[in-house]
Amino acid sequence: MAPLPLSAPVFTILGGLIEERAGLHYRADDLELLRDKISSRAELMGFDSLLDYYYFLRYDAAGSAELDALVEALVVHETYFFREADQLRVLFSSLLARRFTQEGPVRIWCAASATGEEAYTMAMMLADAGLLSRARIVASDISDRALARAKSCEFSPRSVRILPPGGEPRWIRRDGDRVRVDRSLCDVIEWRRVNLIDSAAVAALGPFDAVVARNVLIYFSDQTVRQVVAGLGSALLPGGLLLVGASESLLRYGTSLACEEHGGAFFYRRVV
Ligand SMILES: C[S@@+](CC[C@H](N)C(=O)[O-])C[C@H]1O[C@@H](n2cnc3c(N)ncnc32)[C@H](O)[C@@H]1O
Incomplete structure (x- = not known):
């Protein structure tokens, strides 16, 4: 079925609403991408006009829950075990x-x-180093669906596309076309739904020795990155470290965190 038409002005107001809720920023050349995804969601809800869908999201009592569902449909959960793992090795070791x-x-x-x-x-990594009992790991995402998958301990083989130097970790078991992670690891992680642009929720979680927020800032505008990084920085203990993705240098944002390079990876330290 053809997607519903999306004019530039309706794209602007819908994009603004999504950014207000989740920080996700869409540029003018994302119009087609956004149109296809929003259109599916709008049609599922019985709308044949994206302007009407916008009014529903903005003003209807049920709009807020539907906006969360729309954000669910838009977020990208691309990830895999041992992604950018050298940075984590330097952090722990x-x-x-x-x-x-x-x-x-x-x-x-x-x-x-x-x-x-x-x-x-x-x-x-921490369990293999005998340090897991000394750590408290909080893992969060804006997406309930992603968190439910995380807690199921069950993954697709695509999640194991990179192996650590010692080969397949003892914590992973292949089971037909599924991959299972040892439930004991799931149970030591505290899973939470947190929207990174909700500064009160971010502040309430801290303070941390390290915050790992990788491959998420790329979805935000510069202004939102500054706001989110400031929030994550205040969730750190003095001397605590923020880790971002390899392609997400913070230097151009003028953060108060101090950039350090260790073992070929970048870290941002709270100095005060
Ligand atoms: C590409 S994944 C990155 C996963 C992992 N950090 C990694 O590097 O492999 C981006 C994640 O950011 C989440 N996300 C997007 N906007 C968010 C927000 N405002 N608050 C919290 N999480 C958000 C998405 O739901 C998605 O799961």
């Missing part, structure tokens, strides 16, 4: 090593964990 010898649990937040592979990767 070097930057947090002394902290692990000190009193109190080491608090780590995986802040856009999608379907959980990144948080499980951290748990596997």
Whole structure:
């Protein structure tokens, strides 16, 4: 079925509403992408005009829940085990090593964990290093659907497209066309739904020794990145570290966090 027509002005107001709710930013050349996804959702809800769908989202009592469902349809959960793992190895084996010898649990937040592979990767690394019982891992995402998948411990083989140097981790078991992660790892992770643009929710979670927020800032405008990074920075303990994706340098945003390079990876430290 052909998608519903989306004019430039309706694209602007719908895009604005989505950005207000979830921070997701769409440029003019994303119009077709957005039209196809919104159109499916609008038709499912019985609309034949995207302007009417916009009014429903904005003003109807049921609009807020539908806006969450629309965001669910738009977010991209691309992730896999051991993605950008060298940065995590440096974090655990070097930057947090002394902290692990000190009193109190080491608090780590995986802040856009999608379907959980990144948080499980951290748990596997810490378990293999004998440090898991010293850590508290919080894993969050805006998407309830992604979090439900994470908690199911069940993945597709595509999630295991990269193996760590020691080969397939002992925590992963292949079962036909599914991959299962040891349930004990799921149980030590605290799974939460958190919208990163909700600064009160972000502040309430902290403080952390490290916040891992990788491959999510790319979906936000510069202004939202600044706001989210400021929030994540305040969720860090003094001396705590923020990790972003390899393609997400923060230097052009003028953050108050200090950029450090260790083992070929970048880290942003809260200095005050
Ligand atoms: C591409 S995945 C990144 C997953 C993982 N961090 C990694 O690097 O493999 C991006 C995730 O960010 C989440 N996301 C997008 N906007 C968000 C927001 N405002 N708050 C929290 N999570 C958000 C999406 O639901 C998605 O699961």
